[in-house]
Amino acid sequence: MKKKLLIYTLVLLMLISSTAAGLTGCSAARESADSVGSAFVSKLVSRDYAGAFDYVYVLTSDVNTREEFAARFTNIYDALEISDVKLVSRSVEPVSDNEYELKYSLALTSKLLGVLTYEYSADIVAGPQGYTVLYTPSLILPQLSEGDKVRSTTQTGARGEIFSADGAVLAKNDYADSVYIDLEKGPDIEEVKSFLSQNFAADTEKIQKKYDNAVEKGYPLEVLLSYPKGTITDEQKEAIAGINGLGFDNSRFSPVRYYPLKDDAAHIIGYLGSPSEEQLAANEDLSEYSTVGKSGLEMQYEDILRGSDGRIIYIEDEKGNLKQILFEDEKTDGQNIELSINSKTQERAYTLMASNLVDGQSGAVIVMDYTTGAVETMVSYPSFDNNLFNFPLEEETWNYYNDDEDNPLYNRAIQSAYMPGSSFKPFSSLPAIEAGLLDADSVPPITKKQPHSEGNESGSYSWTPDVEGWHSGAIFSKTVAESPYNYEMAMKSSDNIFFAYYALQAGVDPFKSYMEKIGIGEAPQFELPVTASSMLSQSEDEVDWLDWLARTGYGTGELVITPLQLACMYTAIENGGTMVNPHIVNRTFTIEGEDETETTIEETSPSAFKEGTMSQKAIDIIRPALKRVMVDGTGYEAHLGDRNVLGKTGTAQVGANNSREVNWIVALNEDDGKLYLVVVETDTDEGTVPKTSILRGLVDETAYSEMLTGVENSGKAAQEE
Structure with missing residues (x-):
């Protein structure tokens, strides 16, 4: 209120002499004030905000120019998705000899909020060129005061995570290992480039571009390199800390999907990647910067795992405090998935395959509850580290993964049709x-x-x-x-x-x-x-x-x-x-609230394939x-x-x-x-095939431990030689 009174006082003091000389009577003044108020409101209704600027007098810090005035109206109304403005009522009444009050009501049609009917009031005062409307931010929305800002923020819906039956996280929202530069510490970019080139085989041109971009935009920090979680060694972290301005992070800067079991369960879980052109065309919520499931359950359960983003539009005061929420479309996190997979037997099965098979051999392992069809283990060998697909693959790695003979990306348990x-x-x-x-x-x-x-x-x-x-x-x-x-x-x-x-x-x-x-x-x-x-x-x-x-x-x-x-x-x-249908998903569920309450959305029941x-x-x-x-x-x-x-x-x-x-x-x-199934493909007459050894290791934990000990001892002996 004090601010408003000060503005009025300044306006009146500055303009009082010219006002007195220019007016010829109360009736003419009223007619002039009424025509200004009418013209101003008409411009607002027609959404000609640049034209409305001709009828206002501005003494606030919110806007200074015609362009800023028009932009403020446009930006706020666009954020609220105002598609139509209709005049409900309008009047101009005298307050004093030189001041009138403009009152008007507008119906704003918003795609987000429906029809909003607001009551506005503005002071019309005399100036050098006649009467003008005294601008305040409340002429945009009645709730706005000087210094207020309307903010629109996207709330990102988190992707659902994937868990094993024994509670292990198989697909997790996490952060990559990152090397970042802190510009506030005044790093020597040449020293940084030399270090990263020698120790991480980094492309110095790309490092320079990232650095220049951060300097130009005033960023205090910039991530220079990112790697799968757990990739950067303790020795490398120490070396990074020895370079002024360089730092290591794995918990804040580079969000990434992390797969703790890596090769052991890659064919089941799959990986994420950029959406295809078909996916972009089919889903307007996706952009070229989105990530979607490209294989495995990440792809098959994309619609369930994927969260939906929300939006909040609110008024923030000059101190940055939340003043009022105008619109909130809450984000929805994706649903989580619990599998029937046991993480320990999954790891055991993969280890048995990897330690028993040699180059050129491949196969699959399945462990399943034969009454319910719940798949406890499903391994395809050879496999791949699905964490690598979060980053650009080196040519050598890409060529290996797409090798026609070994074909590590191929899920032999469900895609390979073998002669039985x-x-x-x-x-x-x-x-x-x-x-x-x-x-x-x-x-x-x-x-x-x-x-x-x-x-x-x-x-x-x-x-x-x-x-x-x-x-x-x-x-x-x-x-x-x-x-x-x-x-x-x-x-x-x-x-x-x-x-x-x-x-x-x-x-x-x-x-x-x-x-x-x-x-x-x-x-x-x-x-x-x-x-x-x-x-x-x-x-x-x-x-x-x-x-x-x-x-x-x-x-x-x-x-x-x-x-x-x-x-x-x-x-x-x-x-x-009765042949039961196999299944690998036990249920989908949500986790909500501070107490992380779990709510099951859908649960799998045993079903018959053939009776x-x-x-x-x-x-x-x-x-x-x-x-x-x-x-x-x-x-x-x-x-x-x-x-x-x-x-x-x-x-x-x-x-x-x-x-x-x-x-x-x-x-x-x-x-x-x-039920335990092992299939191994080898060259004909290659010698002893380890299918029975793999089966024994799956069924007998003691035998498995002895096998691991034997493999470790063989490895040590080979190193000693």
Whole structure:
């Protein structure tokens, strides 16, 4: 009020003499004041703020020029998204001989706030050129006083984080390791460039540009280099501290998505990157500076993880205090995700793969609750450090990640459709079992040739089907069942001839129908994309169906399936014939308030992929056979002792001239309710394949610890040599 009185006094003292001479009567003065007030308000209604400046007298620090006057109105109204201004009422009334009061009401249509009807008042005083409206900030909004500012601030919605079932953070909002320059300490930029070039291989031109930009804009600090969290060593930090003006930070300056498990879980979690042109076109909230999920759950759950930004428009007084909130669109943080993954077994599985496989070998591991389908572990090897994708990749790293042979970015657990080999025999035998052609005591009436007998130079047993239309020659098996030649002994020895015989007995059409019944040709439901299994890779018109039938009977031919789907299929043996859908997300949830209250938004329930895939009769035949495999059959080398484990191994040669070999082992551990699957791809005849060692390390913690000790000792010995 004191300020307002002072302004009025100054105006009147400065202008009183010319005012008295220029006025010819009360009526004329009123008419002149009324026309000025009317013209001023008309300019406001038409949003011609530069024109409205012609009718005002300004004695405040808020504006000094026509441009500043117009800009202040425009900026505030644009912030409130005022699209229309309508006059509701207007009047001019005398206050004294030389002063009038302008009162008017405007209806402002705001896209944010609807229709705002404000009551305004302004003083009209006499000046050298006649009457003028005395400007105050309240003519823009009645709430504004001199020195007030209208602020518009974006509130960033935080991206949801990803957690393991045991509470470990798998994707975290964090900060990168950063090297920054403090300009207030007067650093020598040449010394800084030389140091960063020698110790961090930094580009000196880029360092100079960042420095120049900070100087030009008056920034006190500027981040010069950023690296994945945990990259900069203690020695490097000490060296940085020795250069005047340089500093290290990992908690304030460079926000980044941090993945603590790195390679161990990279295919599951994925990484972030810049949005594609398609994403930019589809989502107006994204810009070229945004980051979005590019692979894994980061991509599949982008809409759930991504927060939405909010905005607050408020009046701030001259001291910087919040005076009044005009509009608030609260930000919304993204939802968090809890996975079924156990971080410790995930790390163990990756370590087992990395320590047992050599260059040129690859594969996958899955550990799953066979009752619920909850995936506890899913590893694809080789892998990659997803933290690196927060930064520009060096050419060498990019080339390695995109190598056609190793292809570390490829998730072999769900994308690679492999030939299952003998691991498929429990399912290829189902058509014959369910048709009553095969039971536990069935013995096929066939004659097998011994190794190295006439016409058999491969060192394998052979049998040529006596079936009308058969043109494919002999079927070979490296081993055959011991007496009695029944289902259990054939499964134990993984006898190809036995299973080819009963597939042929089932017949092509019944066999095909049963394969469709158990999901071949589809993929189970899962939170990440799964490649569908397939029975054929060519047109049906080109298929030799009898040959296809026999080879599919022992898991080769054209049959391919992902590790995850094969794991899903084995759950039927423990669930009365129901194959459960695998899942890796337990729930989505929010964390709110100072007490960090968790609220579950959506929870995953077990679901079935296929029901009625095998009768109890079939299960009763299959179970003891798979038990025998692990006791003294092809799975014995896993050395799982007296654990109650059912399992099956498998081998299939693939590629040009059968140059590659896919090696499987699947185990159902009834002691812990878990399914374990290991698949390893190697060169053919590469020697001992470590699939059973990996399985043993997964199931047996003691064995795992011994393996780690052995690896560490080997490493020390190599260093000593």
